[in-house]
Amino acid sequence: MKRRDILLSSLAAAWAGSAFAQIGNAPVRILVGAPAGGSTDTLARSLAVSMGPALGRTVIVENRPGAGGNIAADAVAKATPDGNTLLMSFTSHAINATLYPTLPFDPVKDFTALTCVATSPSILVAHPSVPAKDVRELIALAKAKPGQLNFAIGAVGSSLHMAGEAFKMQSGVNIVNIPYKGTAPAVQDVLAGQVQLMFAAVGNVKAHIQAGKLKALGVTTAKRLPAFPNVPAIAEALPGYESSAWFGLFGPARMPADRVKQIGDAARHALQQPDMRQRLDTEGAIPVGNSSEQFSAFVQSEIVRWAEVVKFSGAKPE
Numbered sequence: 001m002k003r004r005d006i007l008l009s010s011l012a013a014a015w016a017g018s019a020f021a022q023i024g025n026a027p028v029r030i031l032v033g034a035p036a037g038g039s040t041d042t043l044a045r046s047l048a049v050s051m052g053p054a055l056g057r058t059v060i061v062e063n064r065p066g067a068g069g070n071i072a073a074d075a076v077a078k079a080t081p082d083g084n085t086l087l088m089s090f091t092s093h094a095i096n097a098t099l100y101p102t103l104p105f106d107p108v109k110d111f112t113a114l115t116c117v118a119t120s121p122s123i124l125v126a127h128p129s130v131p132a133k134d135v136r137e138l139i140a141l142a143k144a145k146p147g148q149l150n151f152a153i154g155a156v157g158s159s160l161h162m163a164g165e166a167f168k169m170q171s172g173v174n175i176v177n178i179p180y181k182g183t184a185p186a187v188q189d190v191l192a193g194q195v196q197l198m199f200a201a202v203g204n205v206k207a208h209i210q211a212g213k214l215k216a217l218g219v220t221t222a223k224r225l226p227a228f229p230n231v232p233a234i235a236e237a238l239p240g241y242e243s244s245a246w247f248g249l250f251g252p253a254r255m256p257a258d259r260v261k262q263i264g265d266a267a268r269h270a271l272q273q274p275d276m277r278q279r280l281d282t283e284g285a286i287p288v289g290n291s292s293e294q295f296s297a298f299v300q301s302e303i304v305r306w307a308e309v310v311k312f313s314g315a316k317p318e
Helices: 003-021 039-055 067-077 092-099 135-144 159-171 183-191 202-210 257-271 274-282 292-313
Strands: 028-032 059-063 085-090 111-126 150-153 176-179 197-201 215-219 244-252
Touching: 028 039, 028 067, 039 059, 039 085, 039 111, 039 244, 039 257, 039 274, 067 085, 067 092, 067 111, 067 244, 085 092, 085 111, 092 159, 092 292, 111 135, 111 159, 111 202, 111 257, 111 292, 135 215, 150 159, 150 183, 159 197, 159 244, 159 292, 183 197, 183 202, 197 202, 202 215, 244 257, 244 292, 257 274, 257 292
Parallel strands: 028 059, 028 085, 150 176, 150 197
Antiparallel strands: 085 244, 111 197, 111 215, 111 244
């Protein structure tokens, strides 16, 4: 790192630490609506470690899994808007707005969107026995054999589940969902050939693709990924198709503007740290760090975008 960058980082950390000293020394809590060890939890803990020095305070992570992230979200929605209680949420925050008939909170009005931490592209994989080498051949195969191919899904209502539903909706194919209690057993059954297909996070299947145990048919980003330059984007066969999971930091509604800026700046500073960048790369995630206004607009657009897909899927909360 250049001397100028080191100086700027030090000044930013000193400034943020001084600002937060004015609001007490109680730890900042980041609630995560997912179990320990998953992608959301891992990213939240890495972010907490990197944000702490910038805030001049301890940042801790609390796991409150259940109801697709709604338990943690409800706790944050009802918290005092002082910047001491935050939420590390994920794509389901937008999907749940339609998936759940009623919610104890409004996913937009009851939160302050602070920043999108990262996006996580996914990839459509197949067992090597599937006689299709790309998305166009898969669509032709599925249309020739309606209801005979299967998608493994790690969780009903997840971003990966909805990636498959968007694929079916846009391509007009009938592929049957096989739900699992988590990503790991779903991947294992695709590896074993028990299920033919799966949309998976890049970090969960990269090694299996490289080992030839899974066949990569297409990535869900609008363009090809640098990590898989020879794997087409699904959009090359289905124009307009795009689906990436995202992870974002929220606070309760009505947070003071200075507090929103301080926490957002600390999160963006954290995203520049080498350890955080390495963690994101390990997870196959891409750092974002946009403004509160940009993230808020993005969340609202995501709610609208996924509503049609959720309704098409007919999915119900587990």
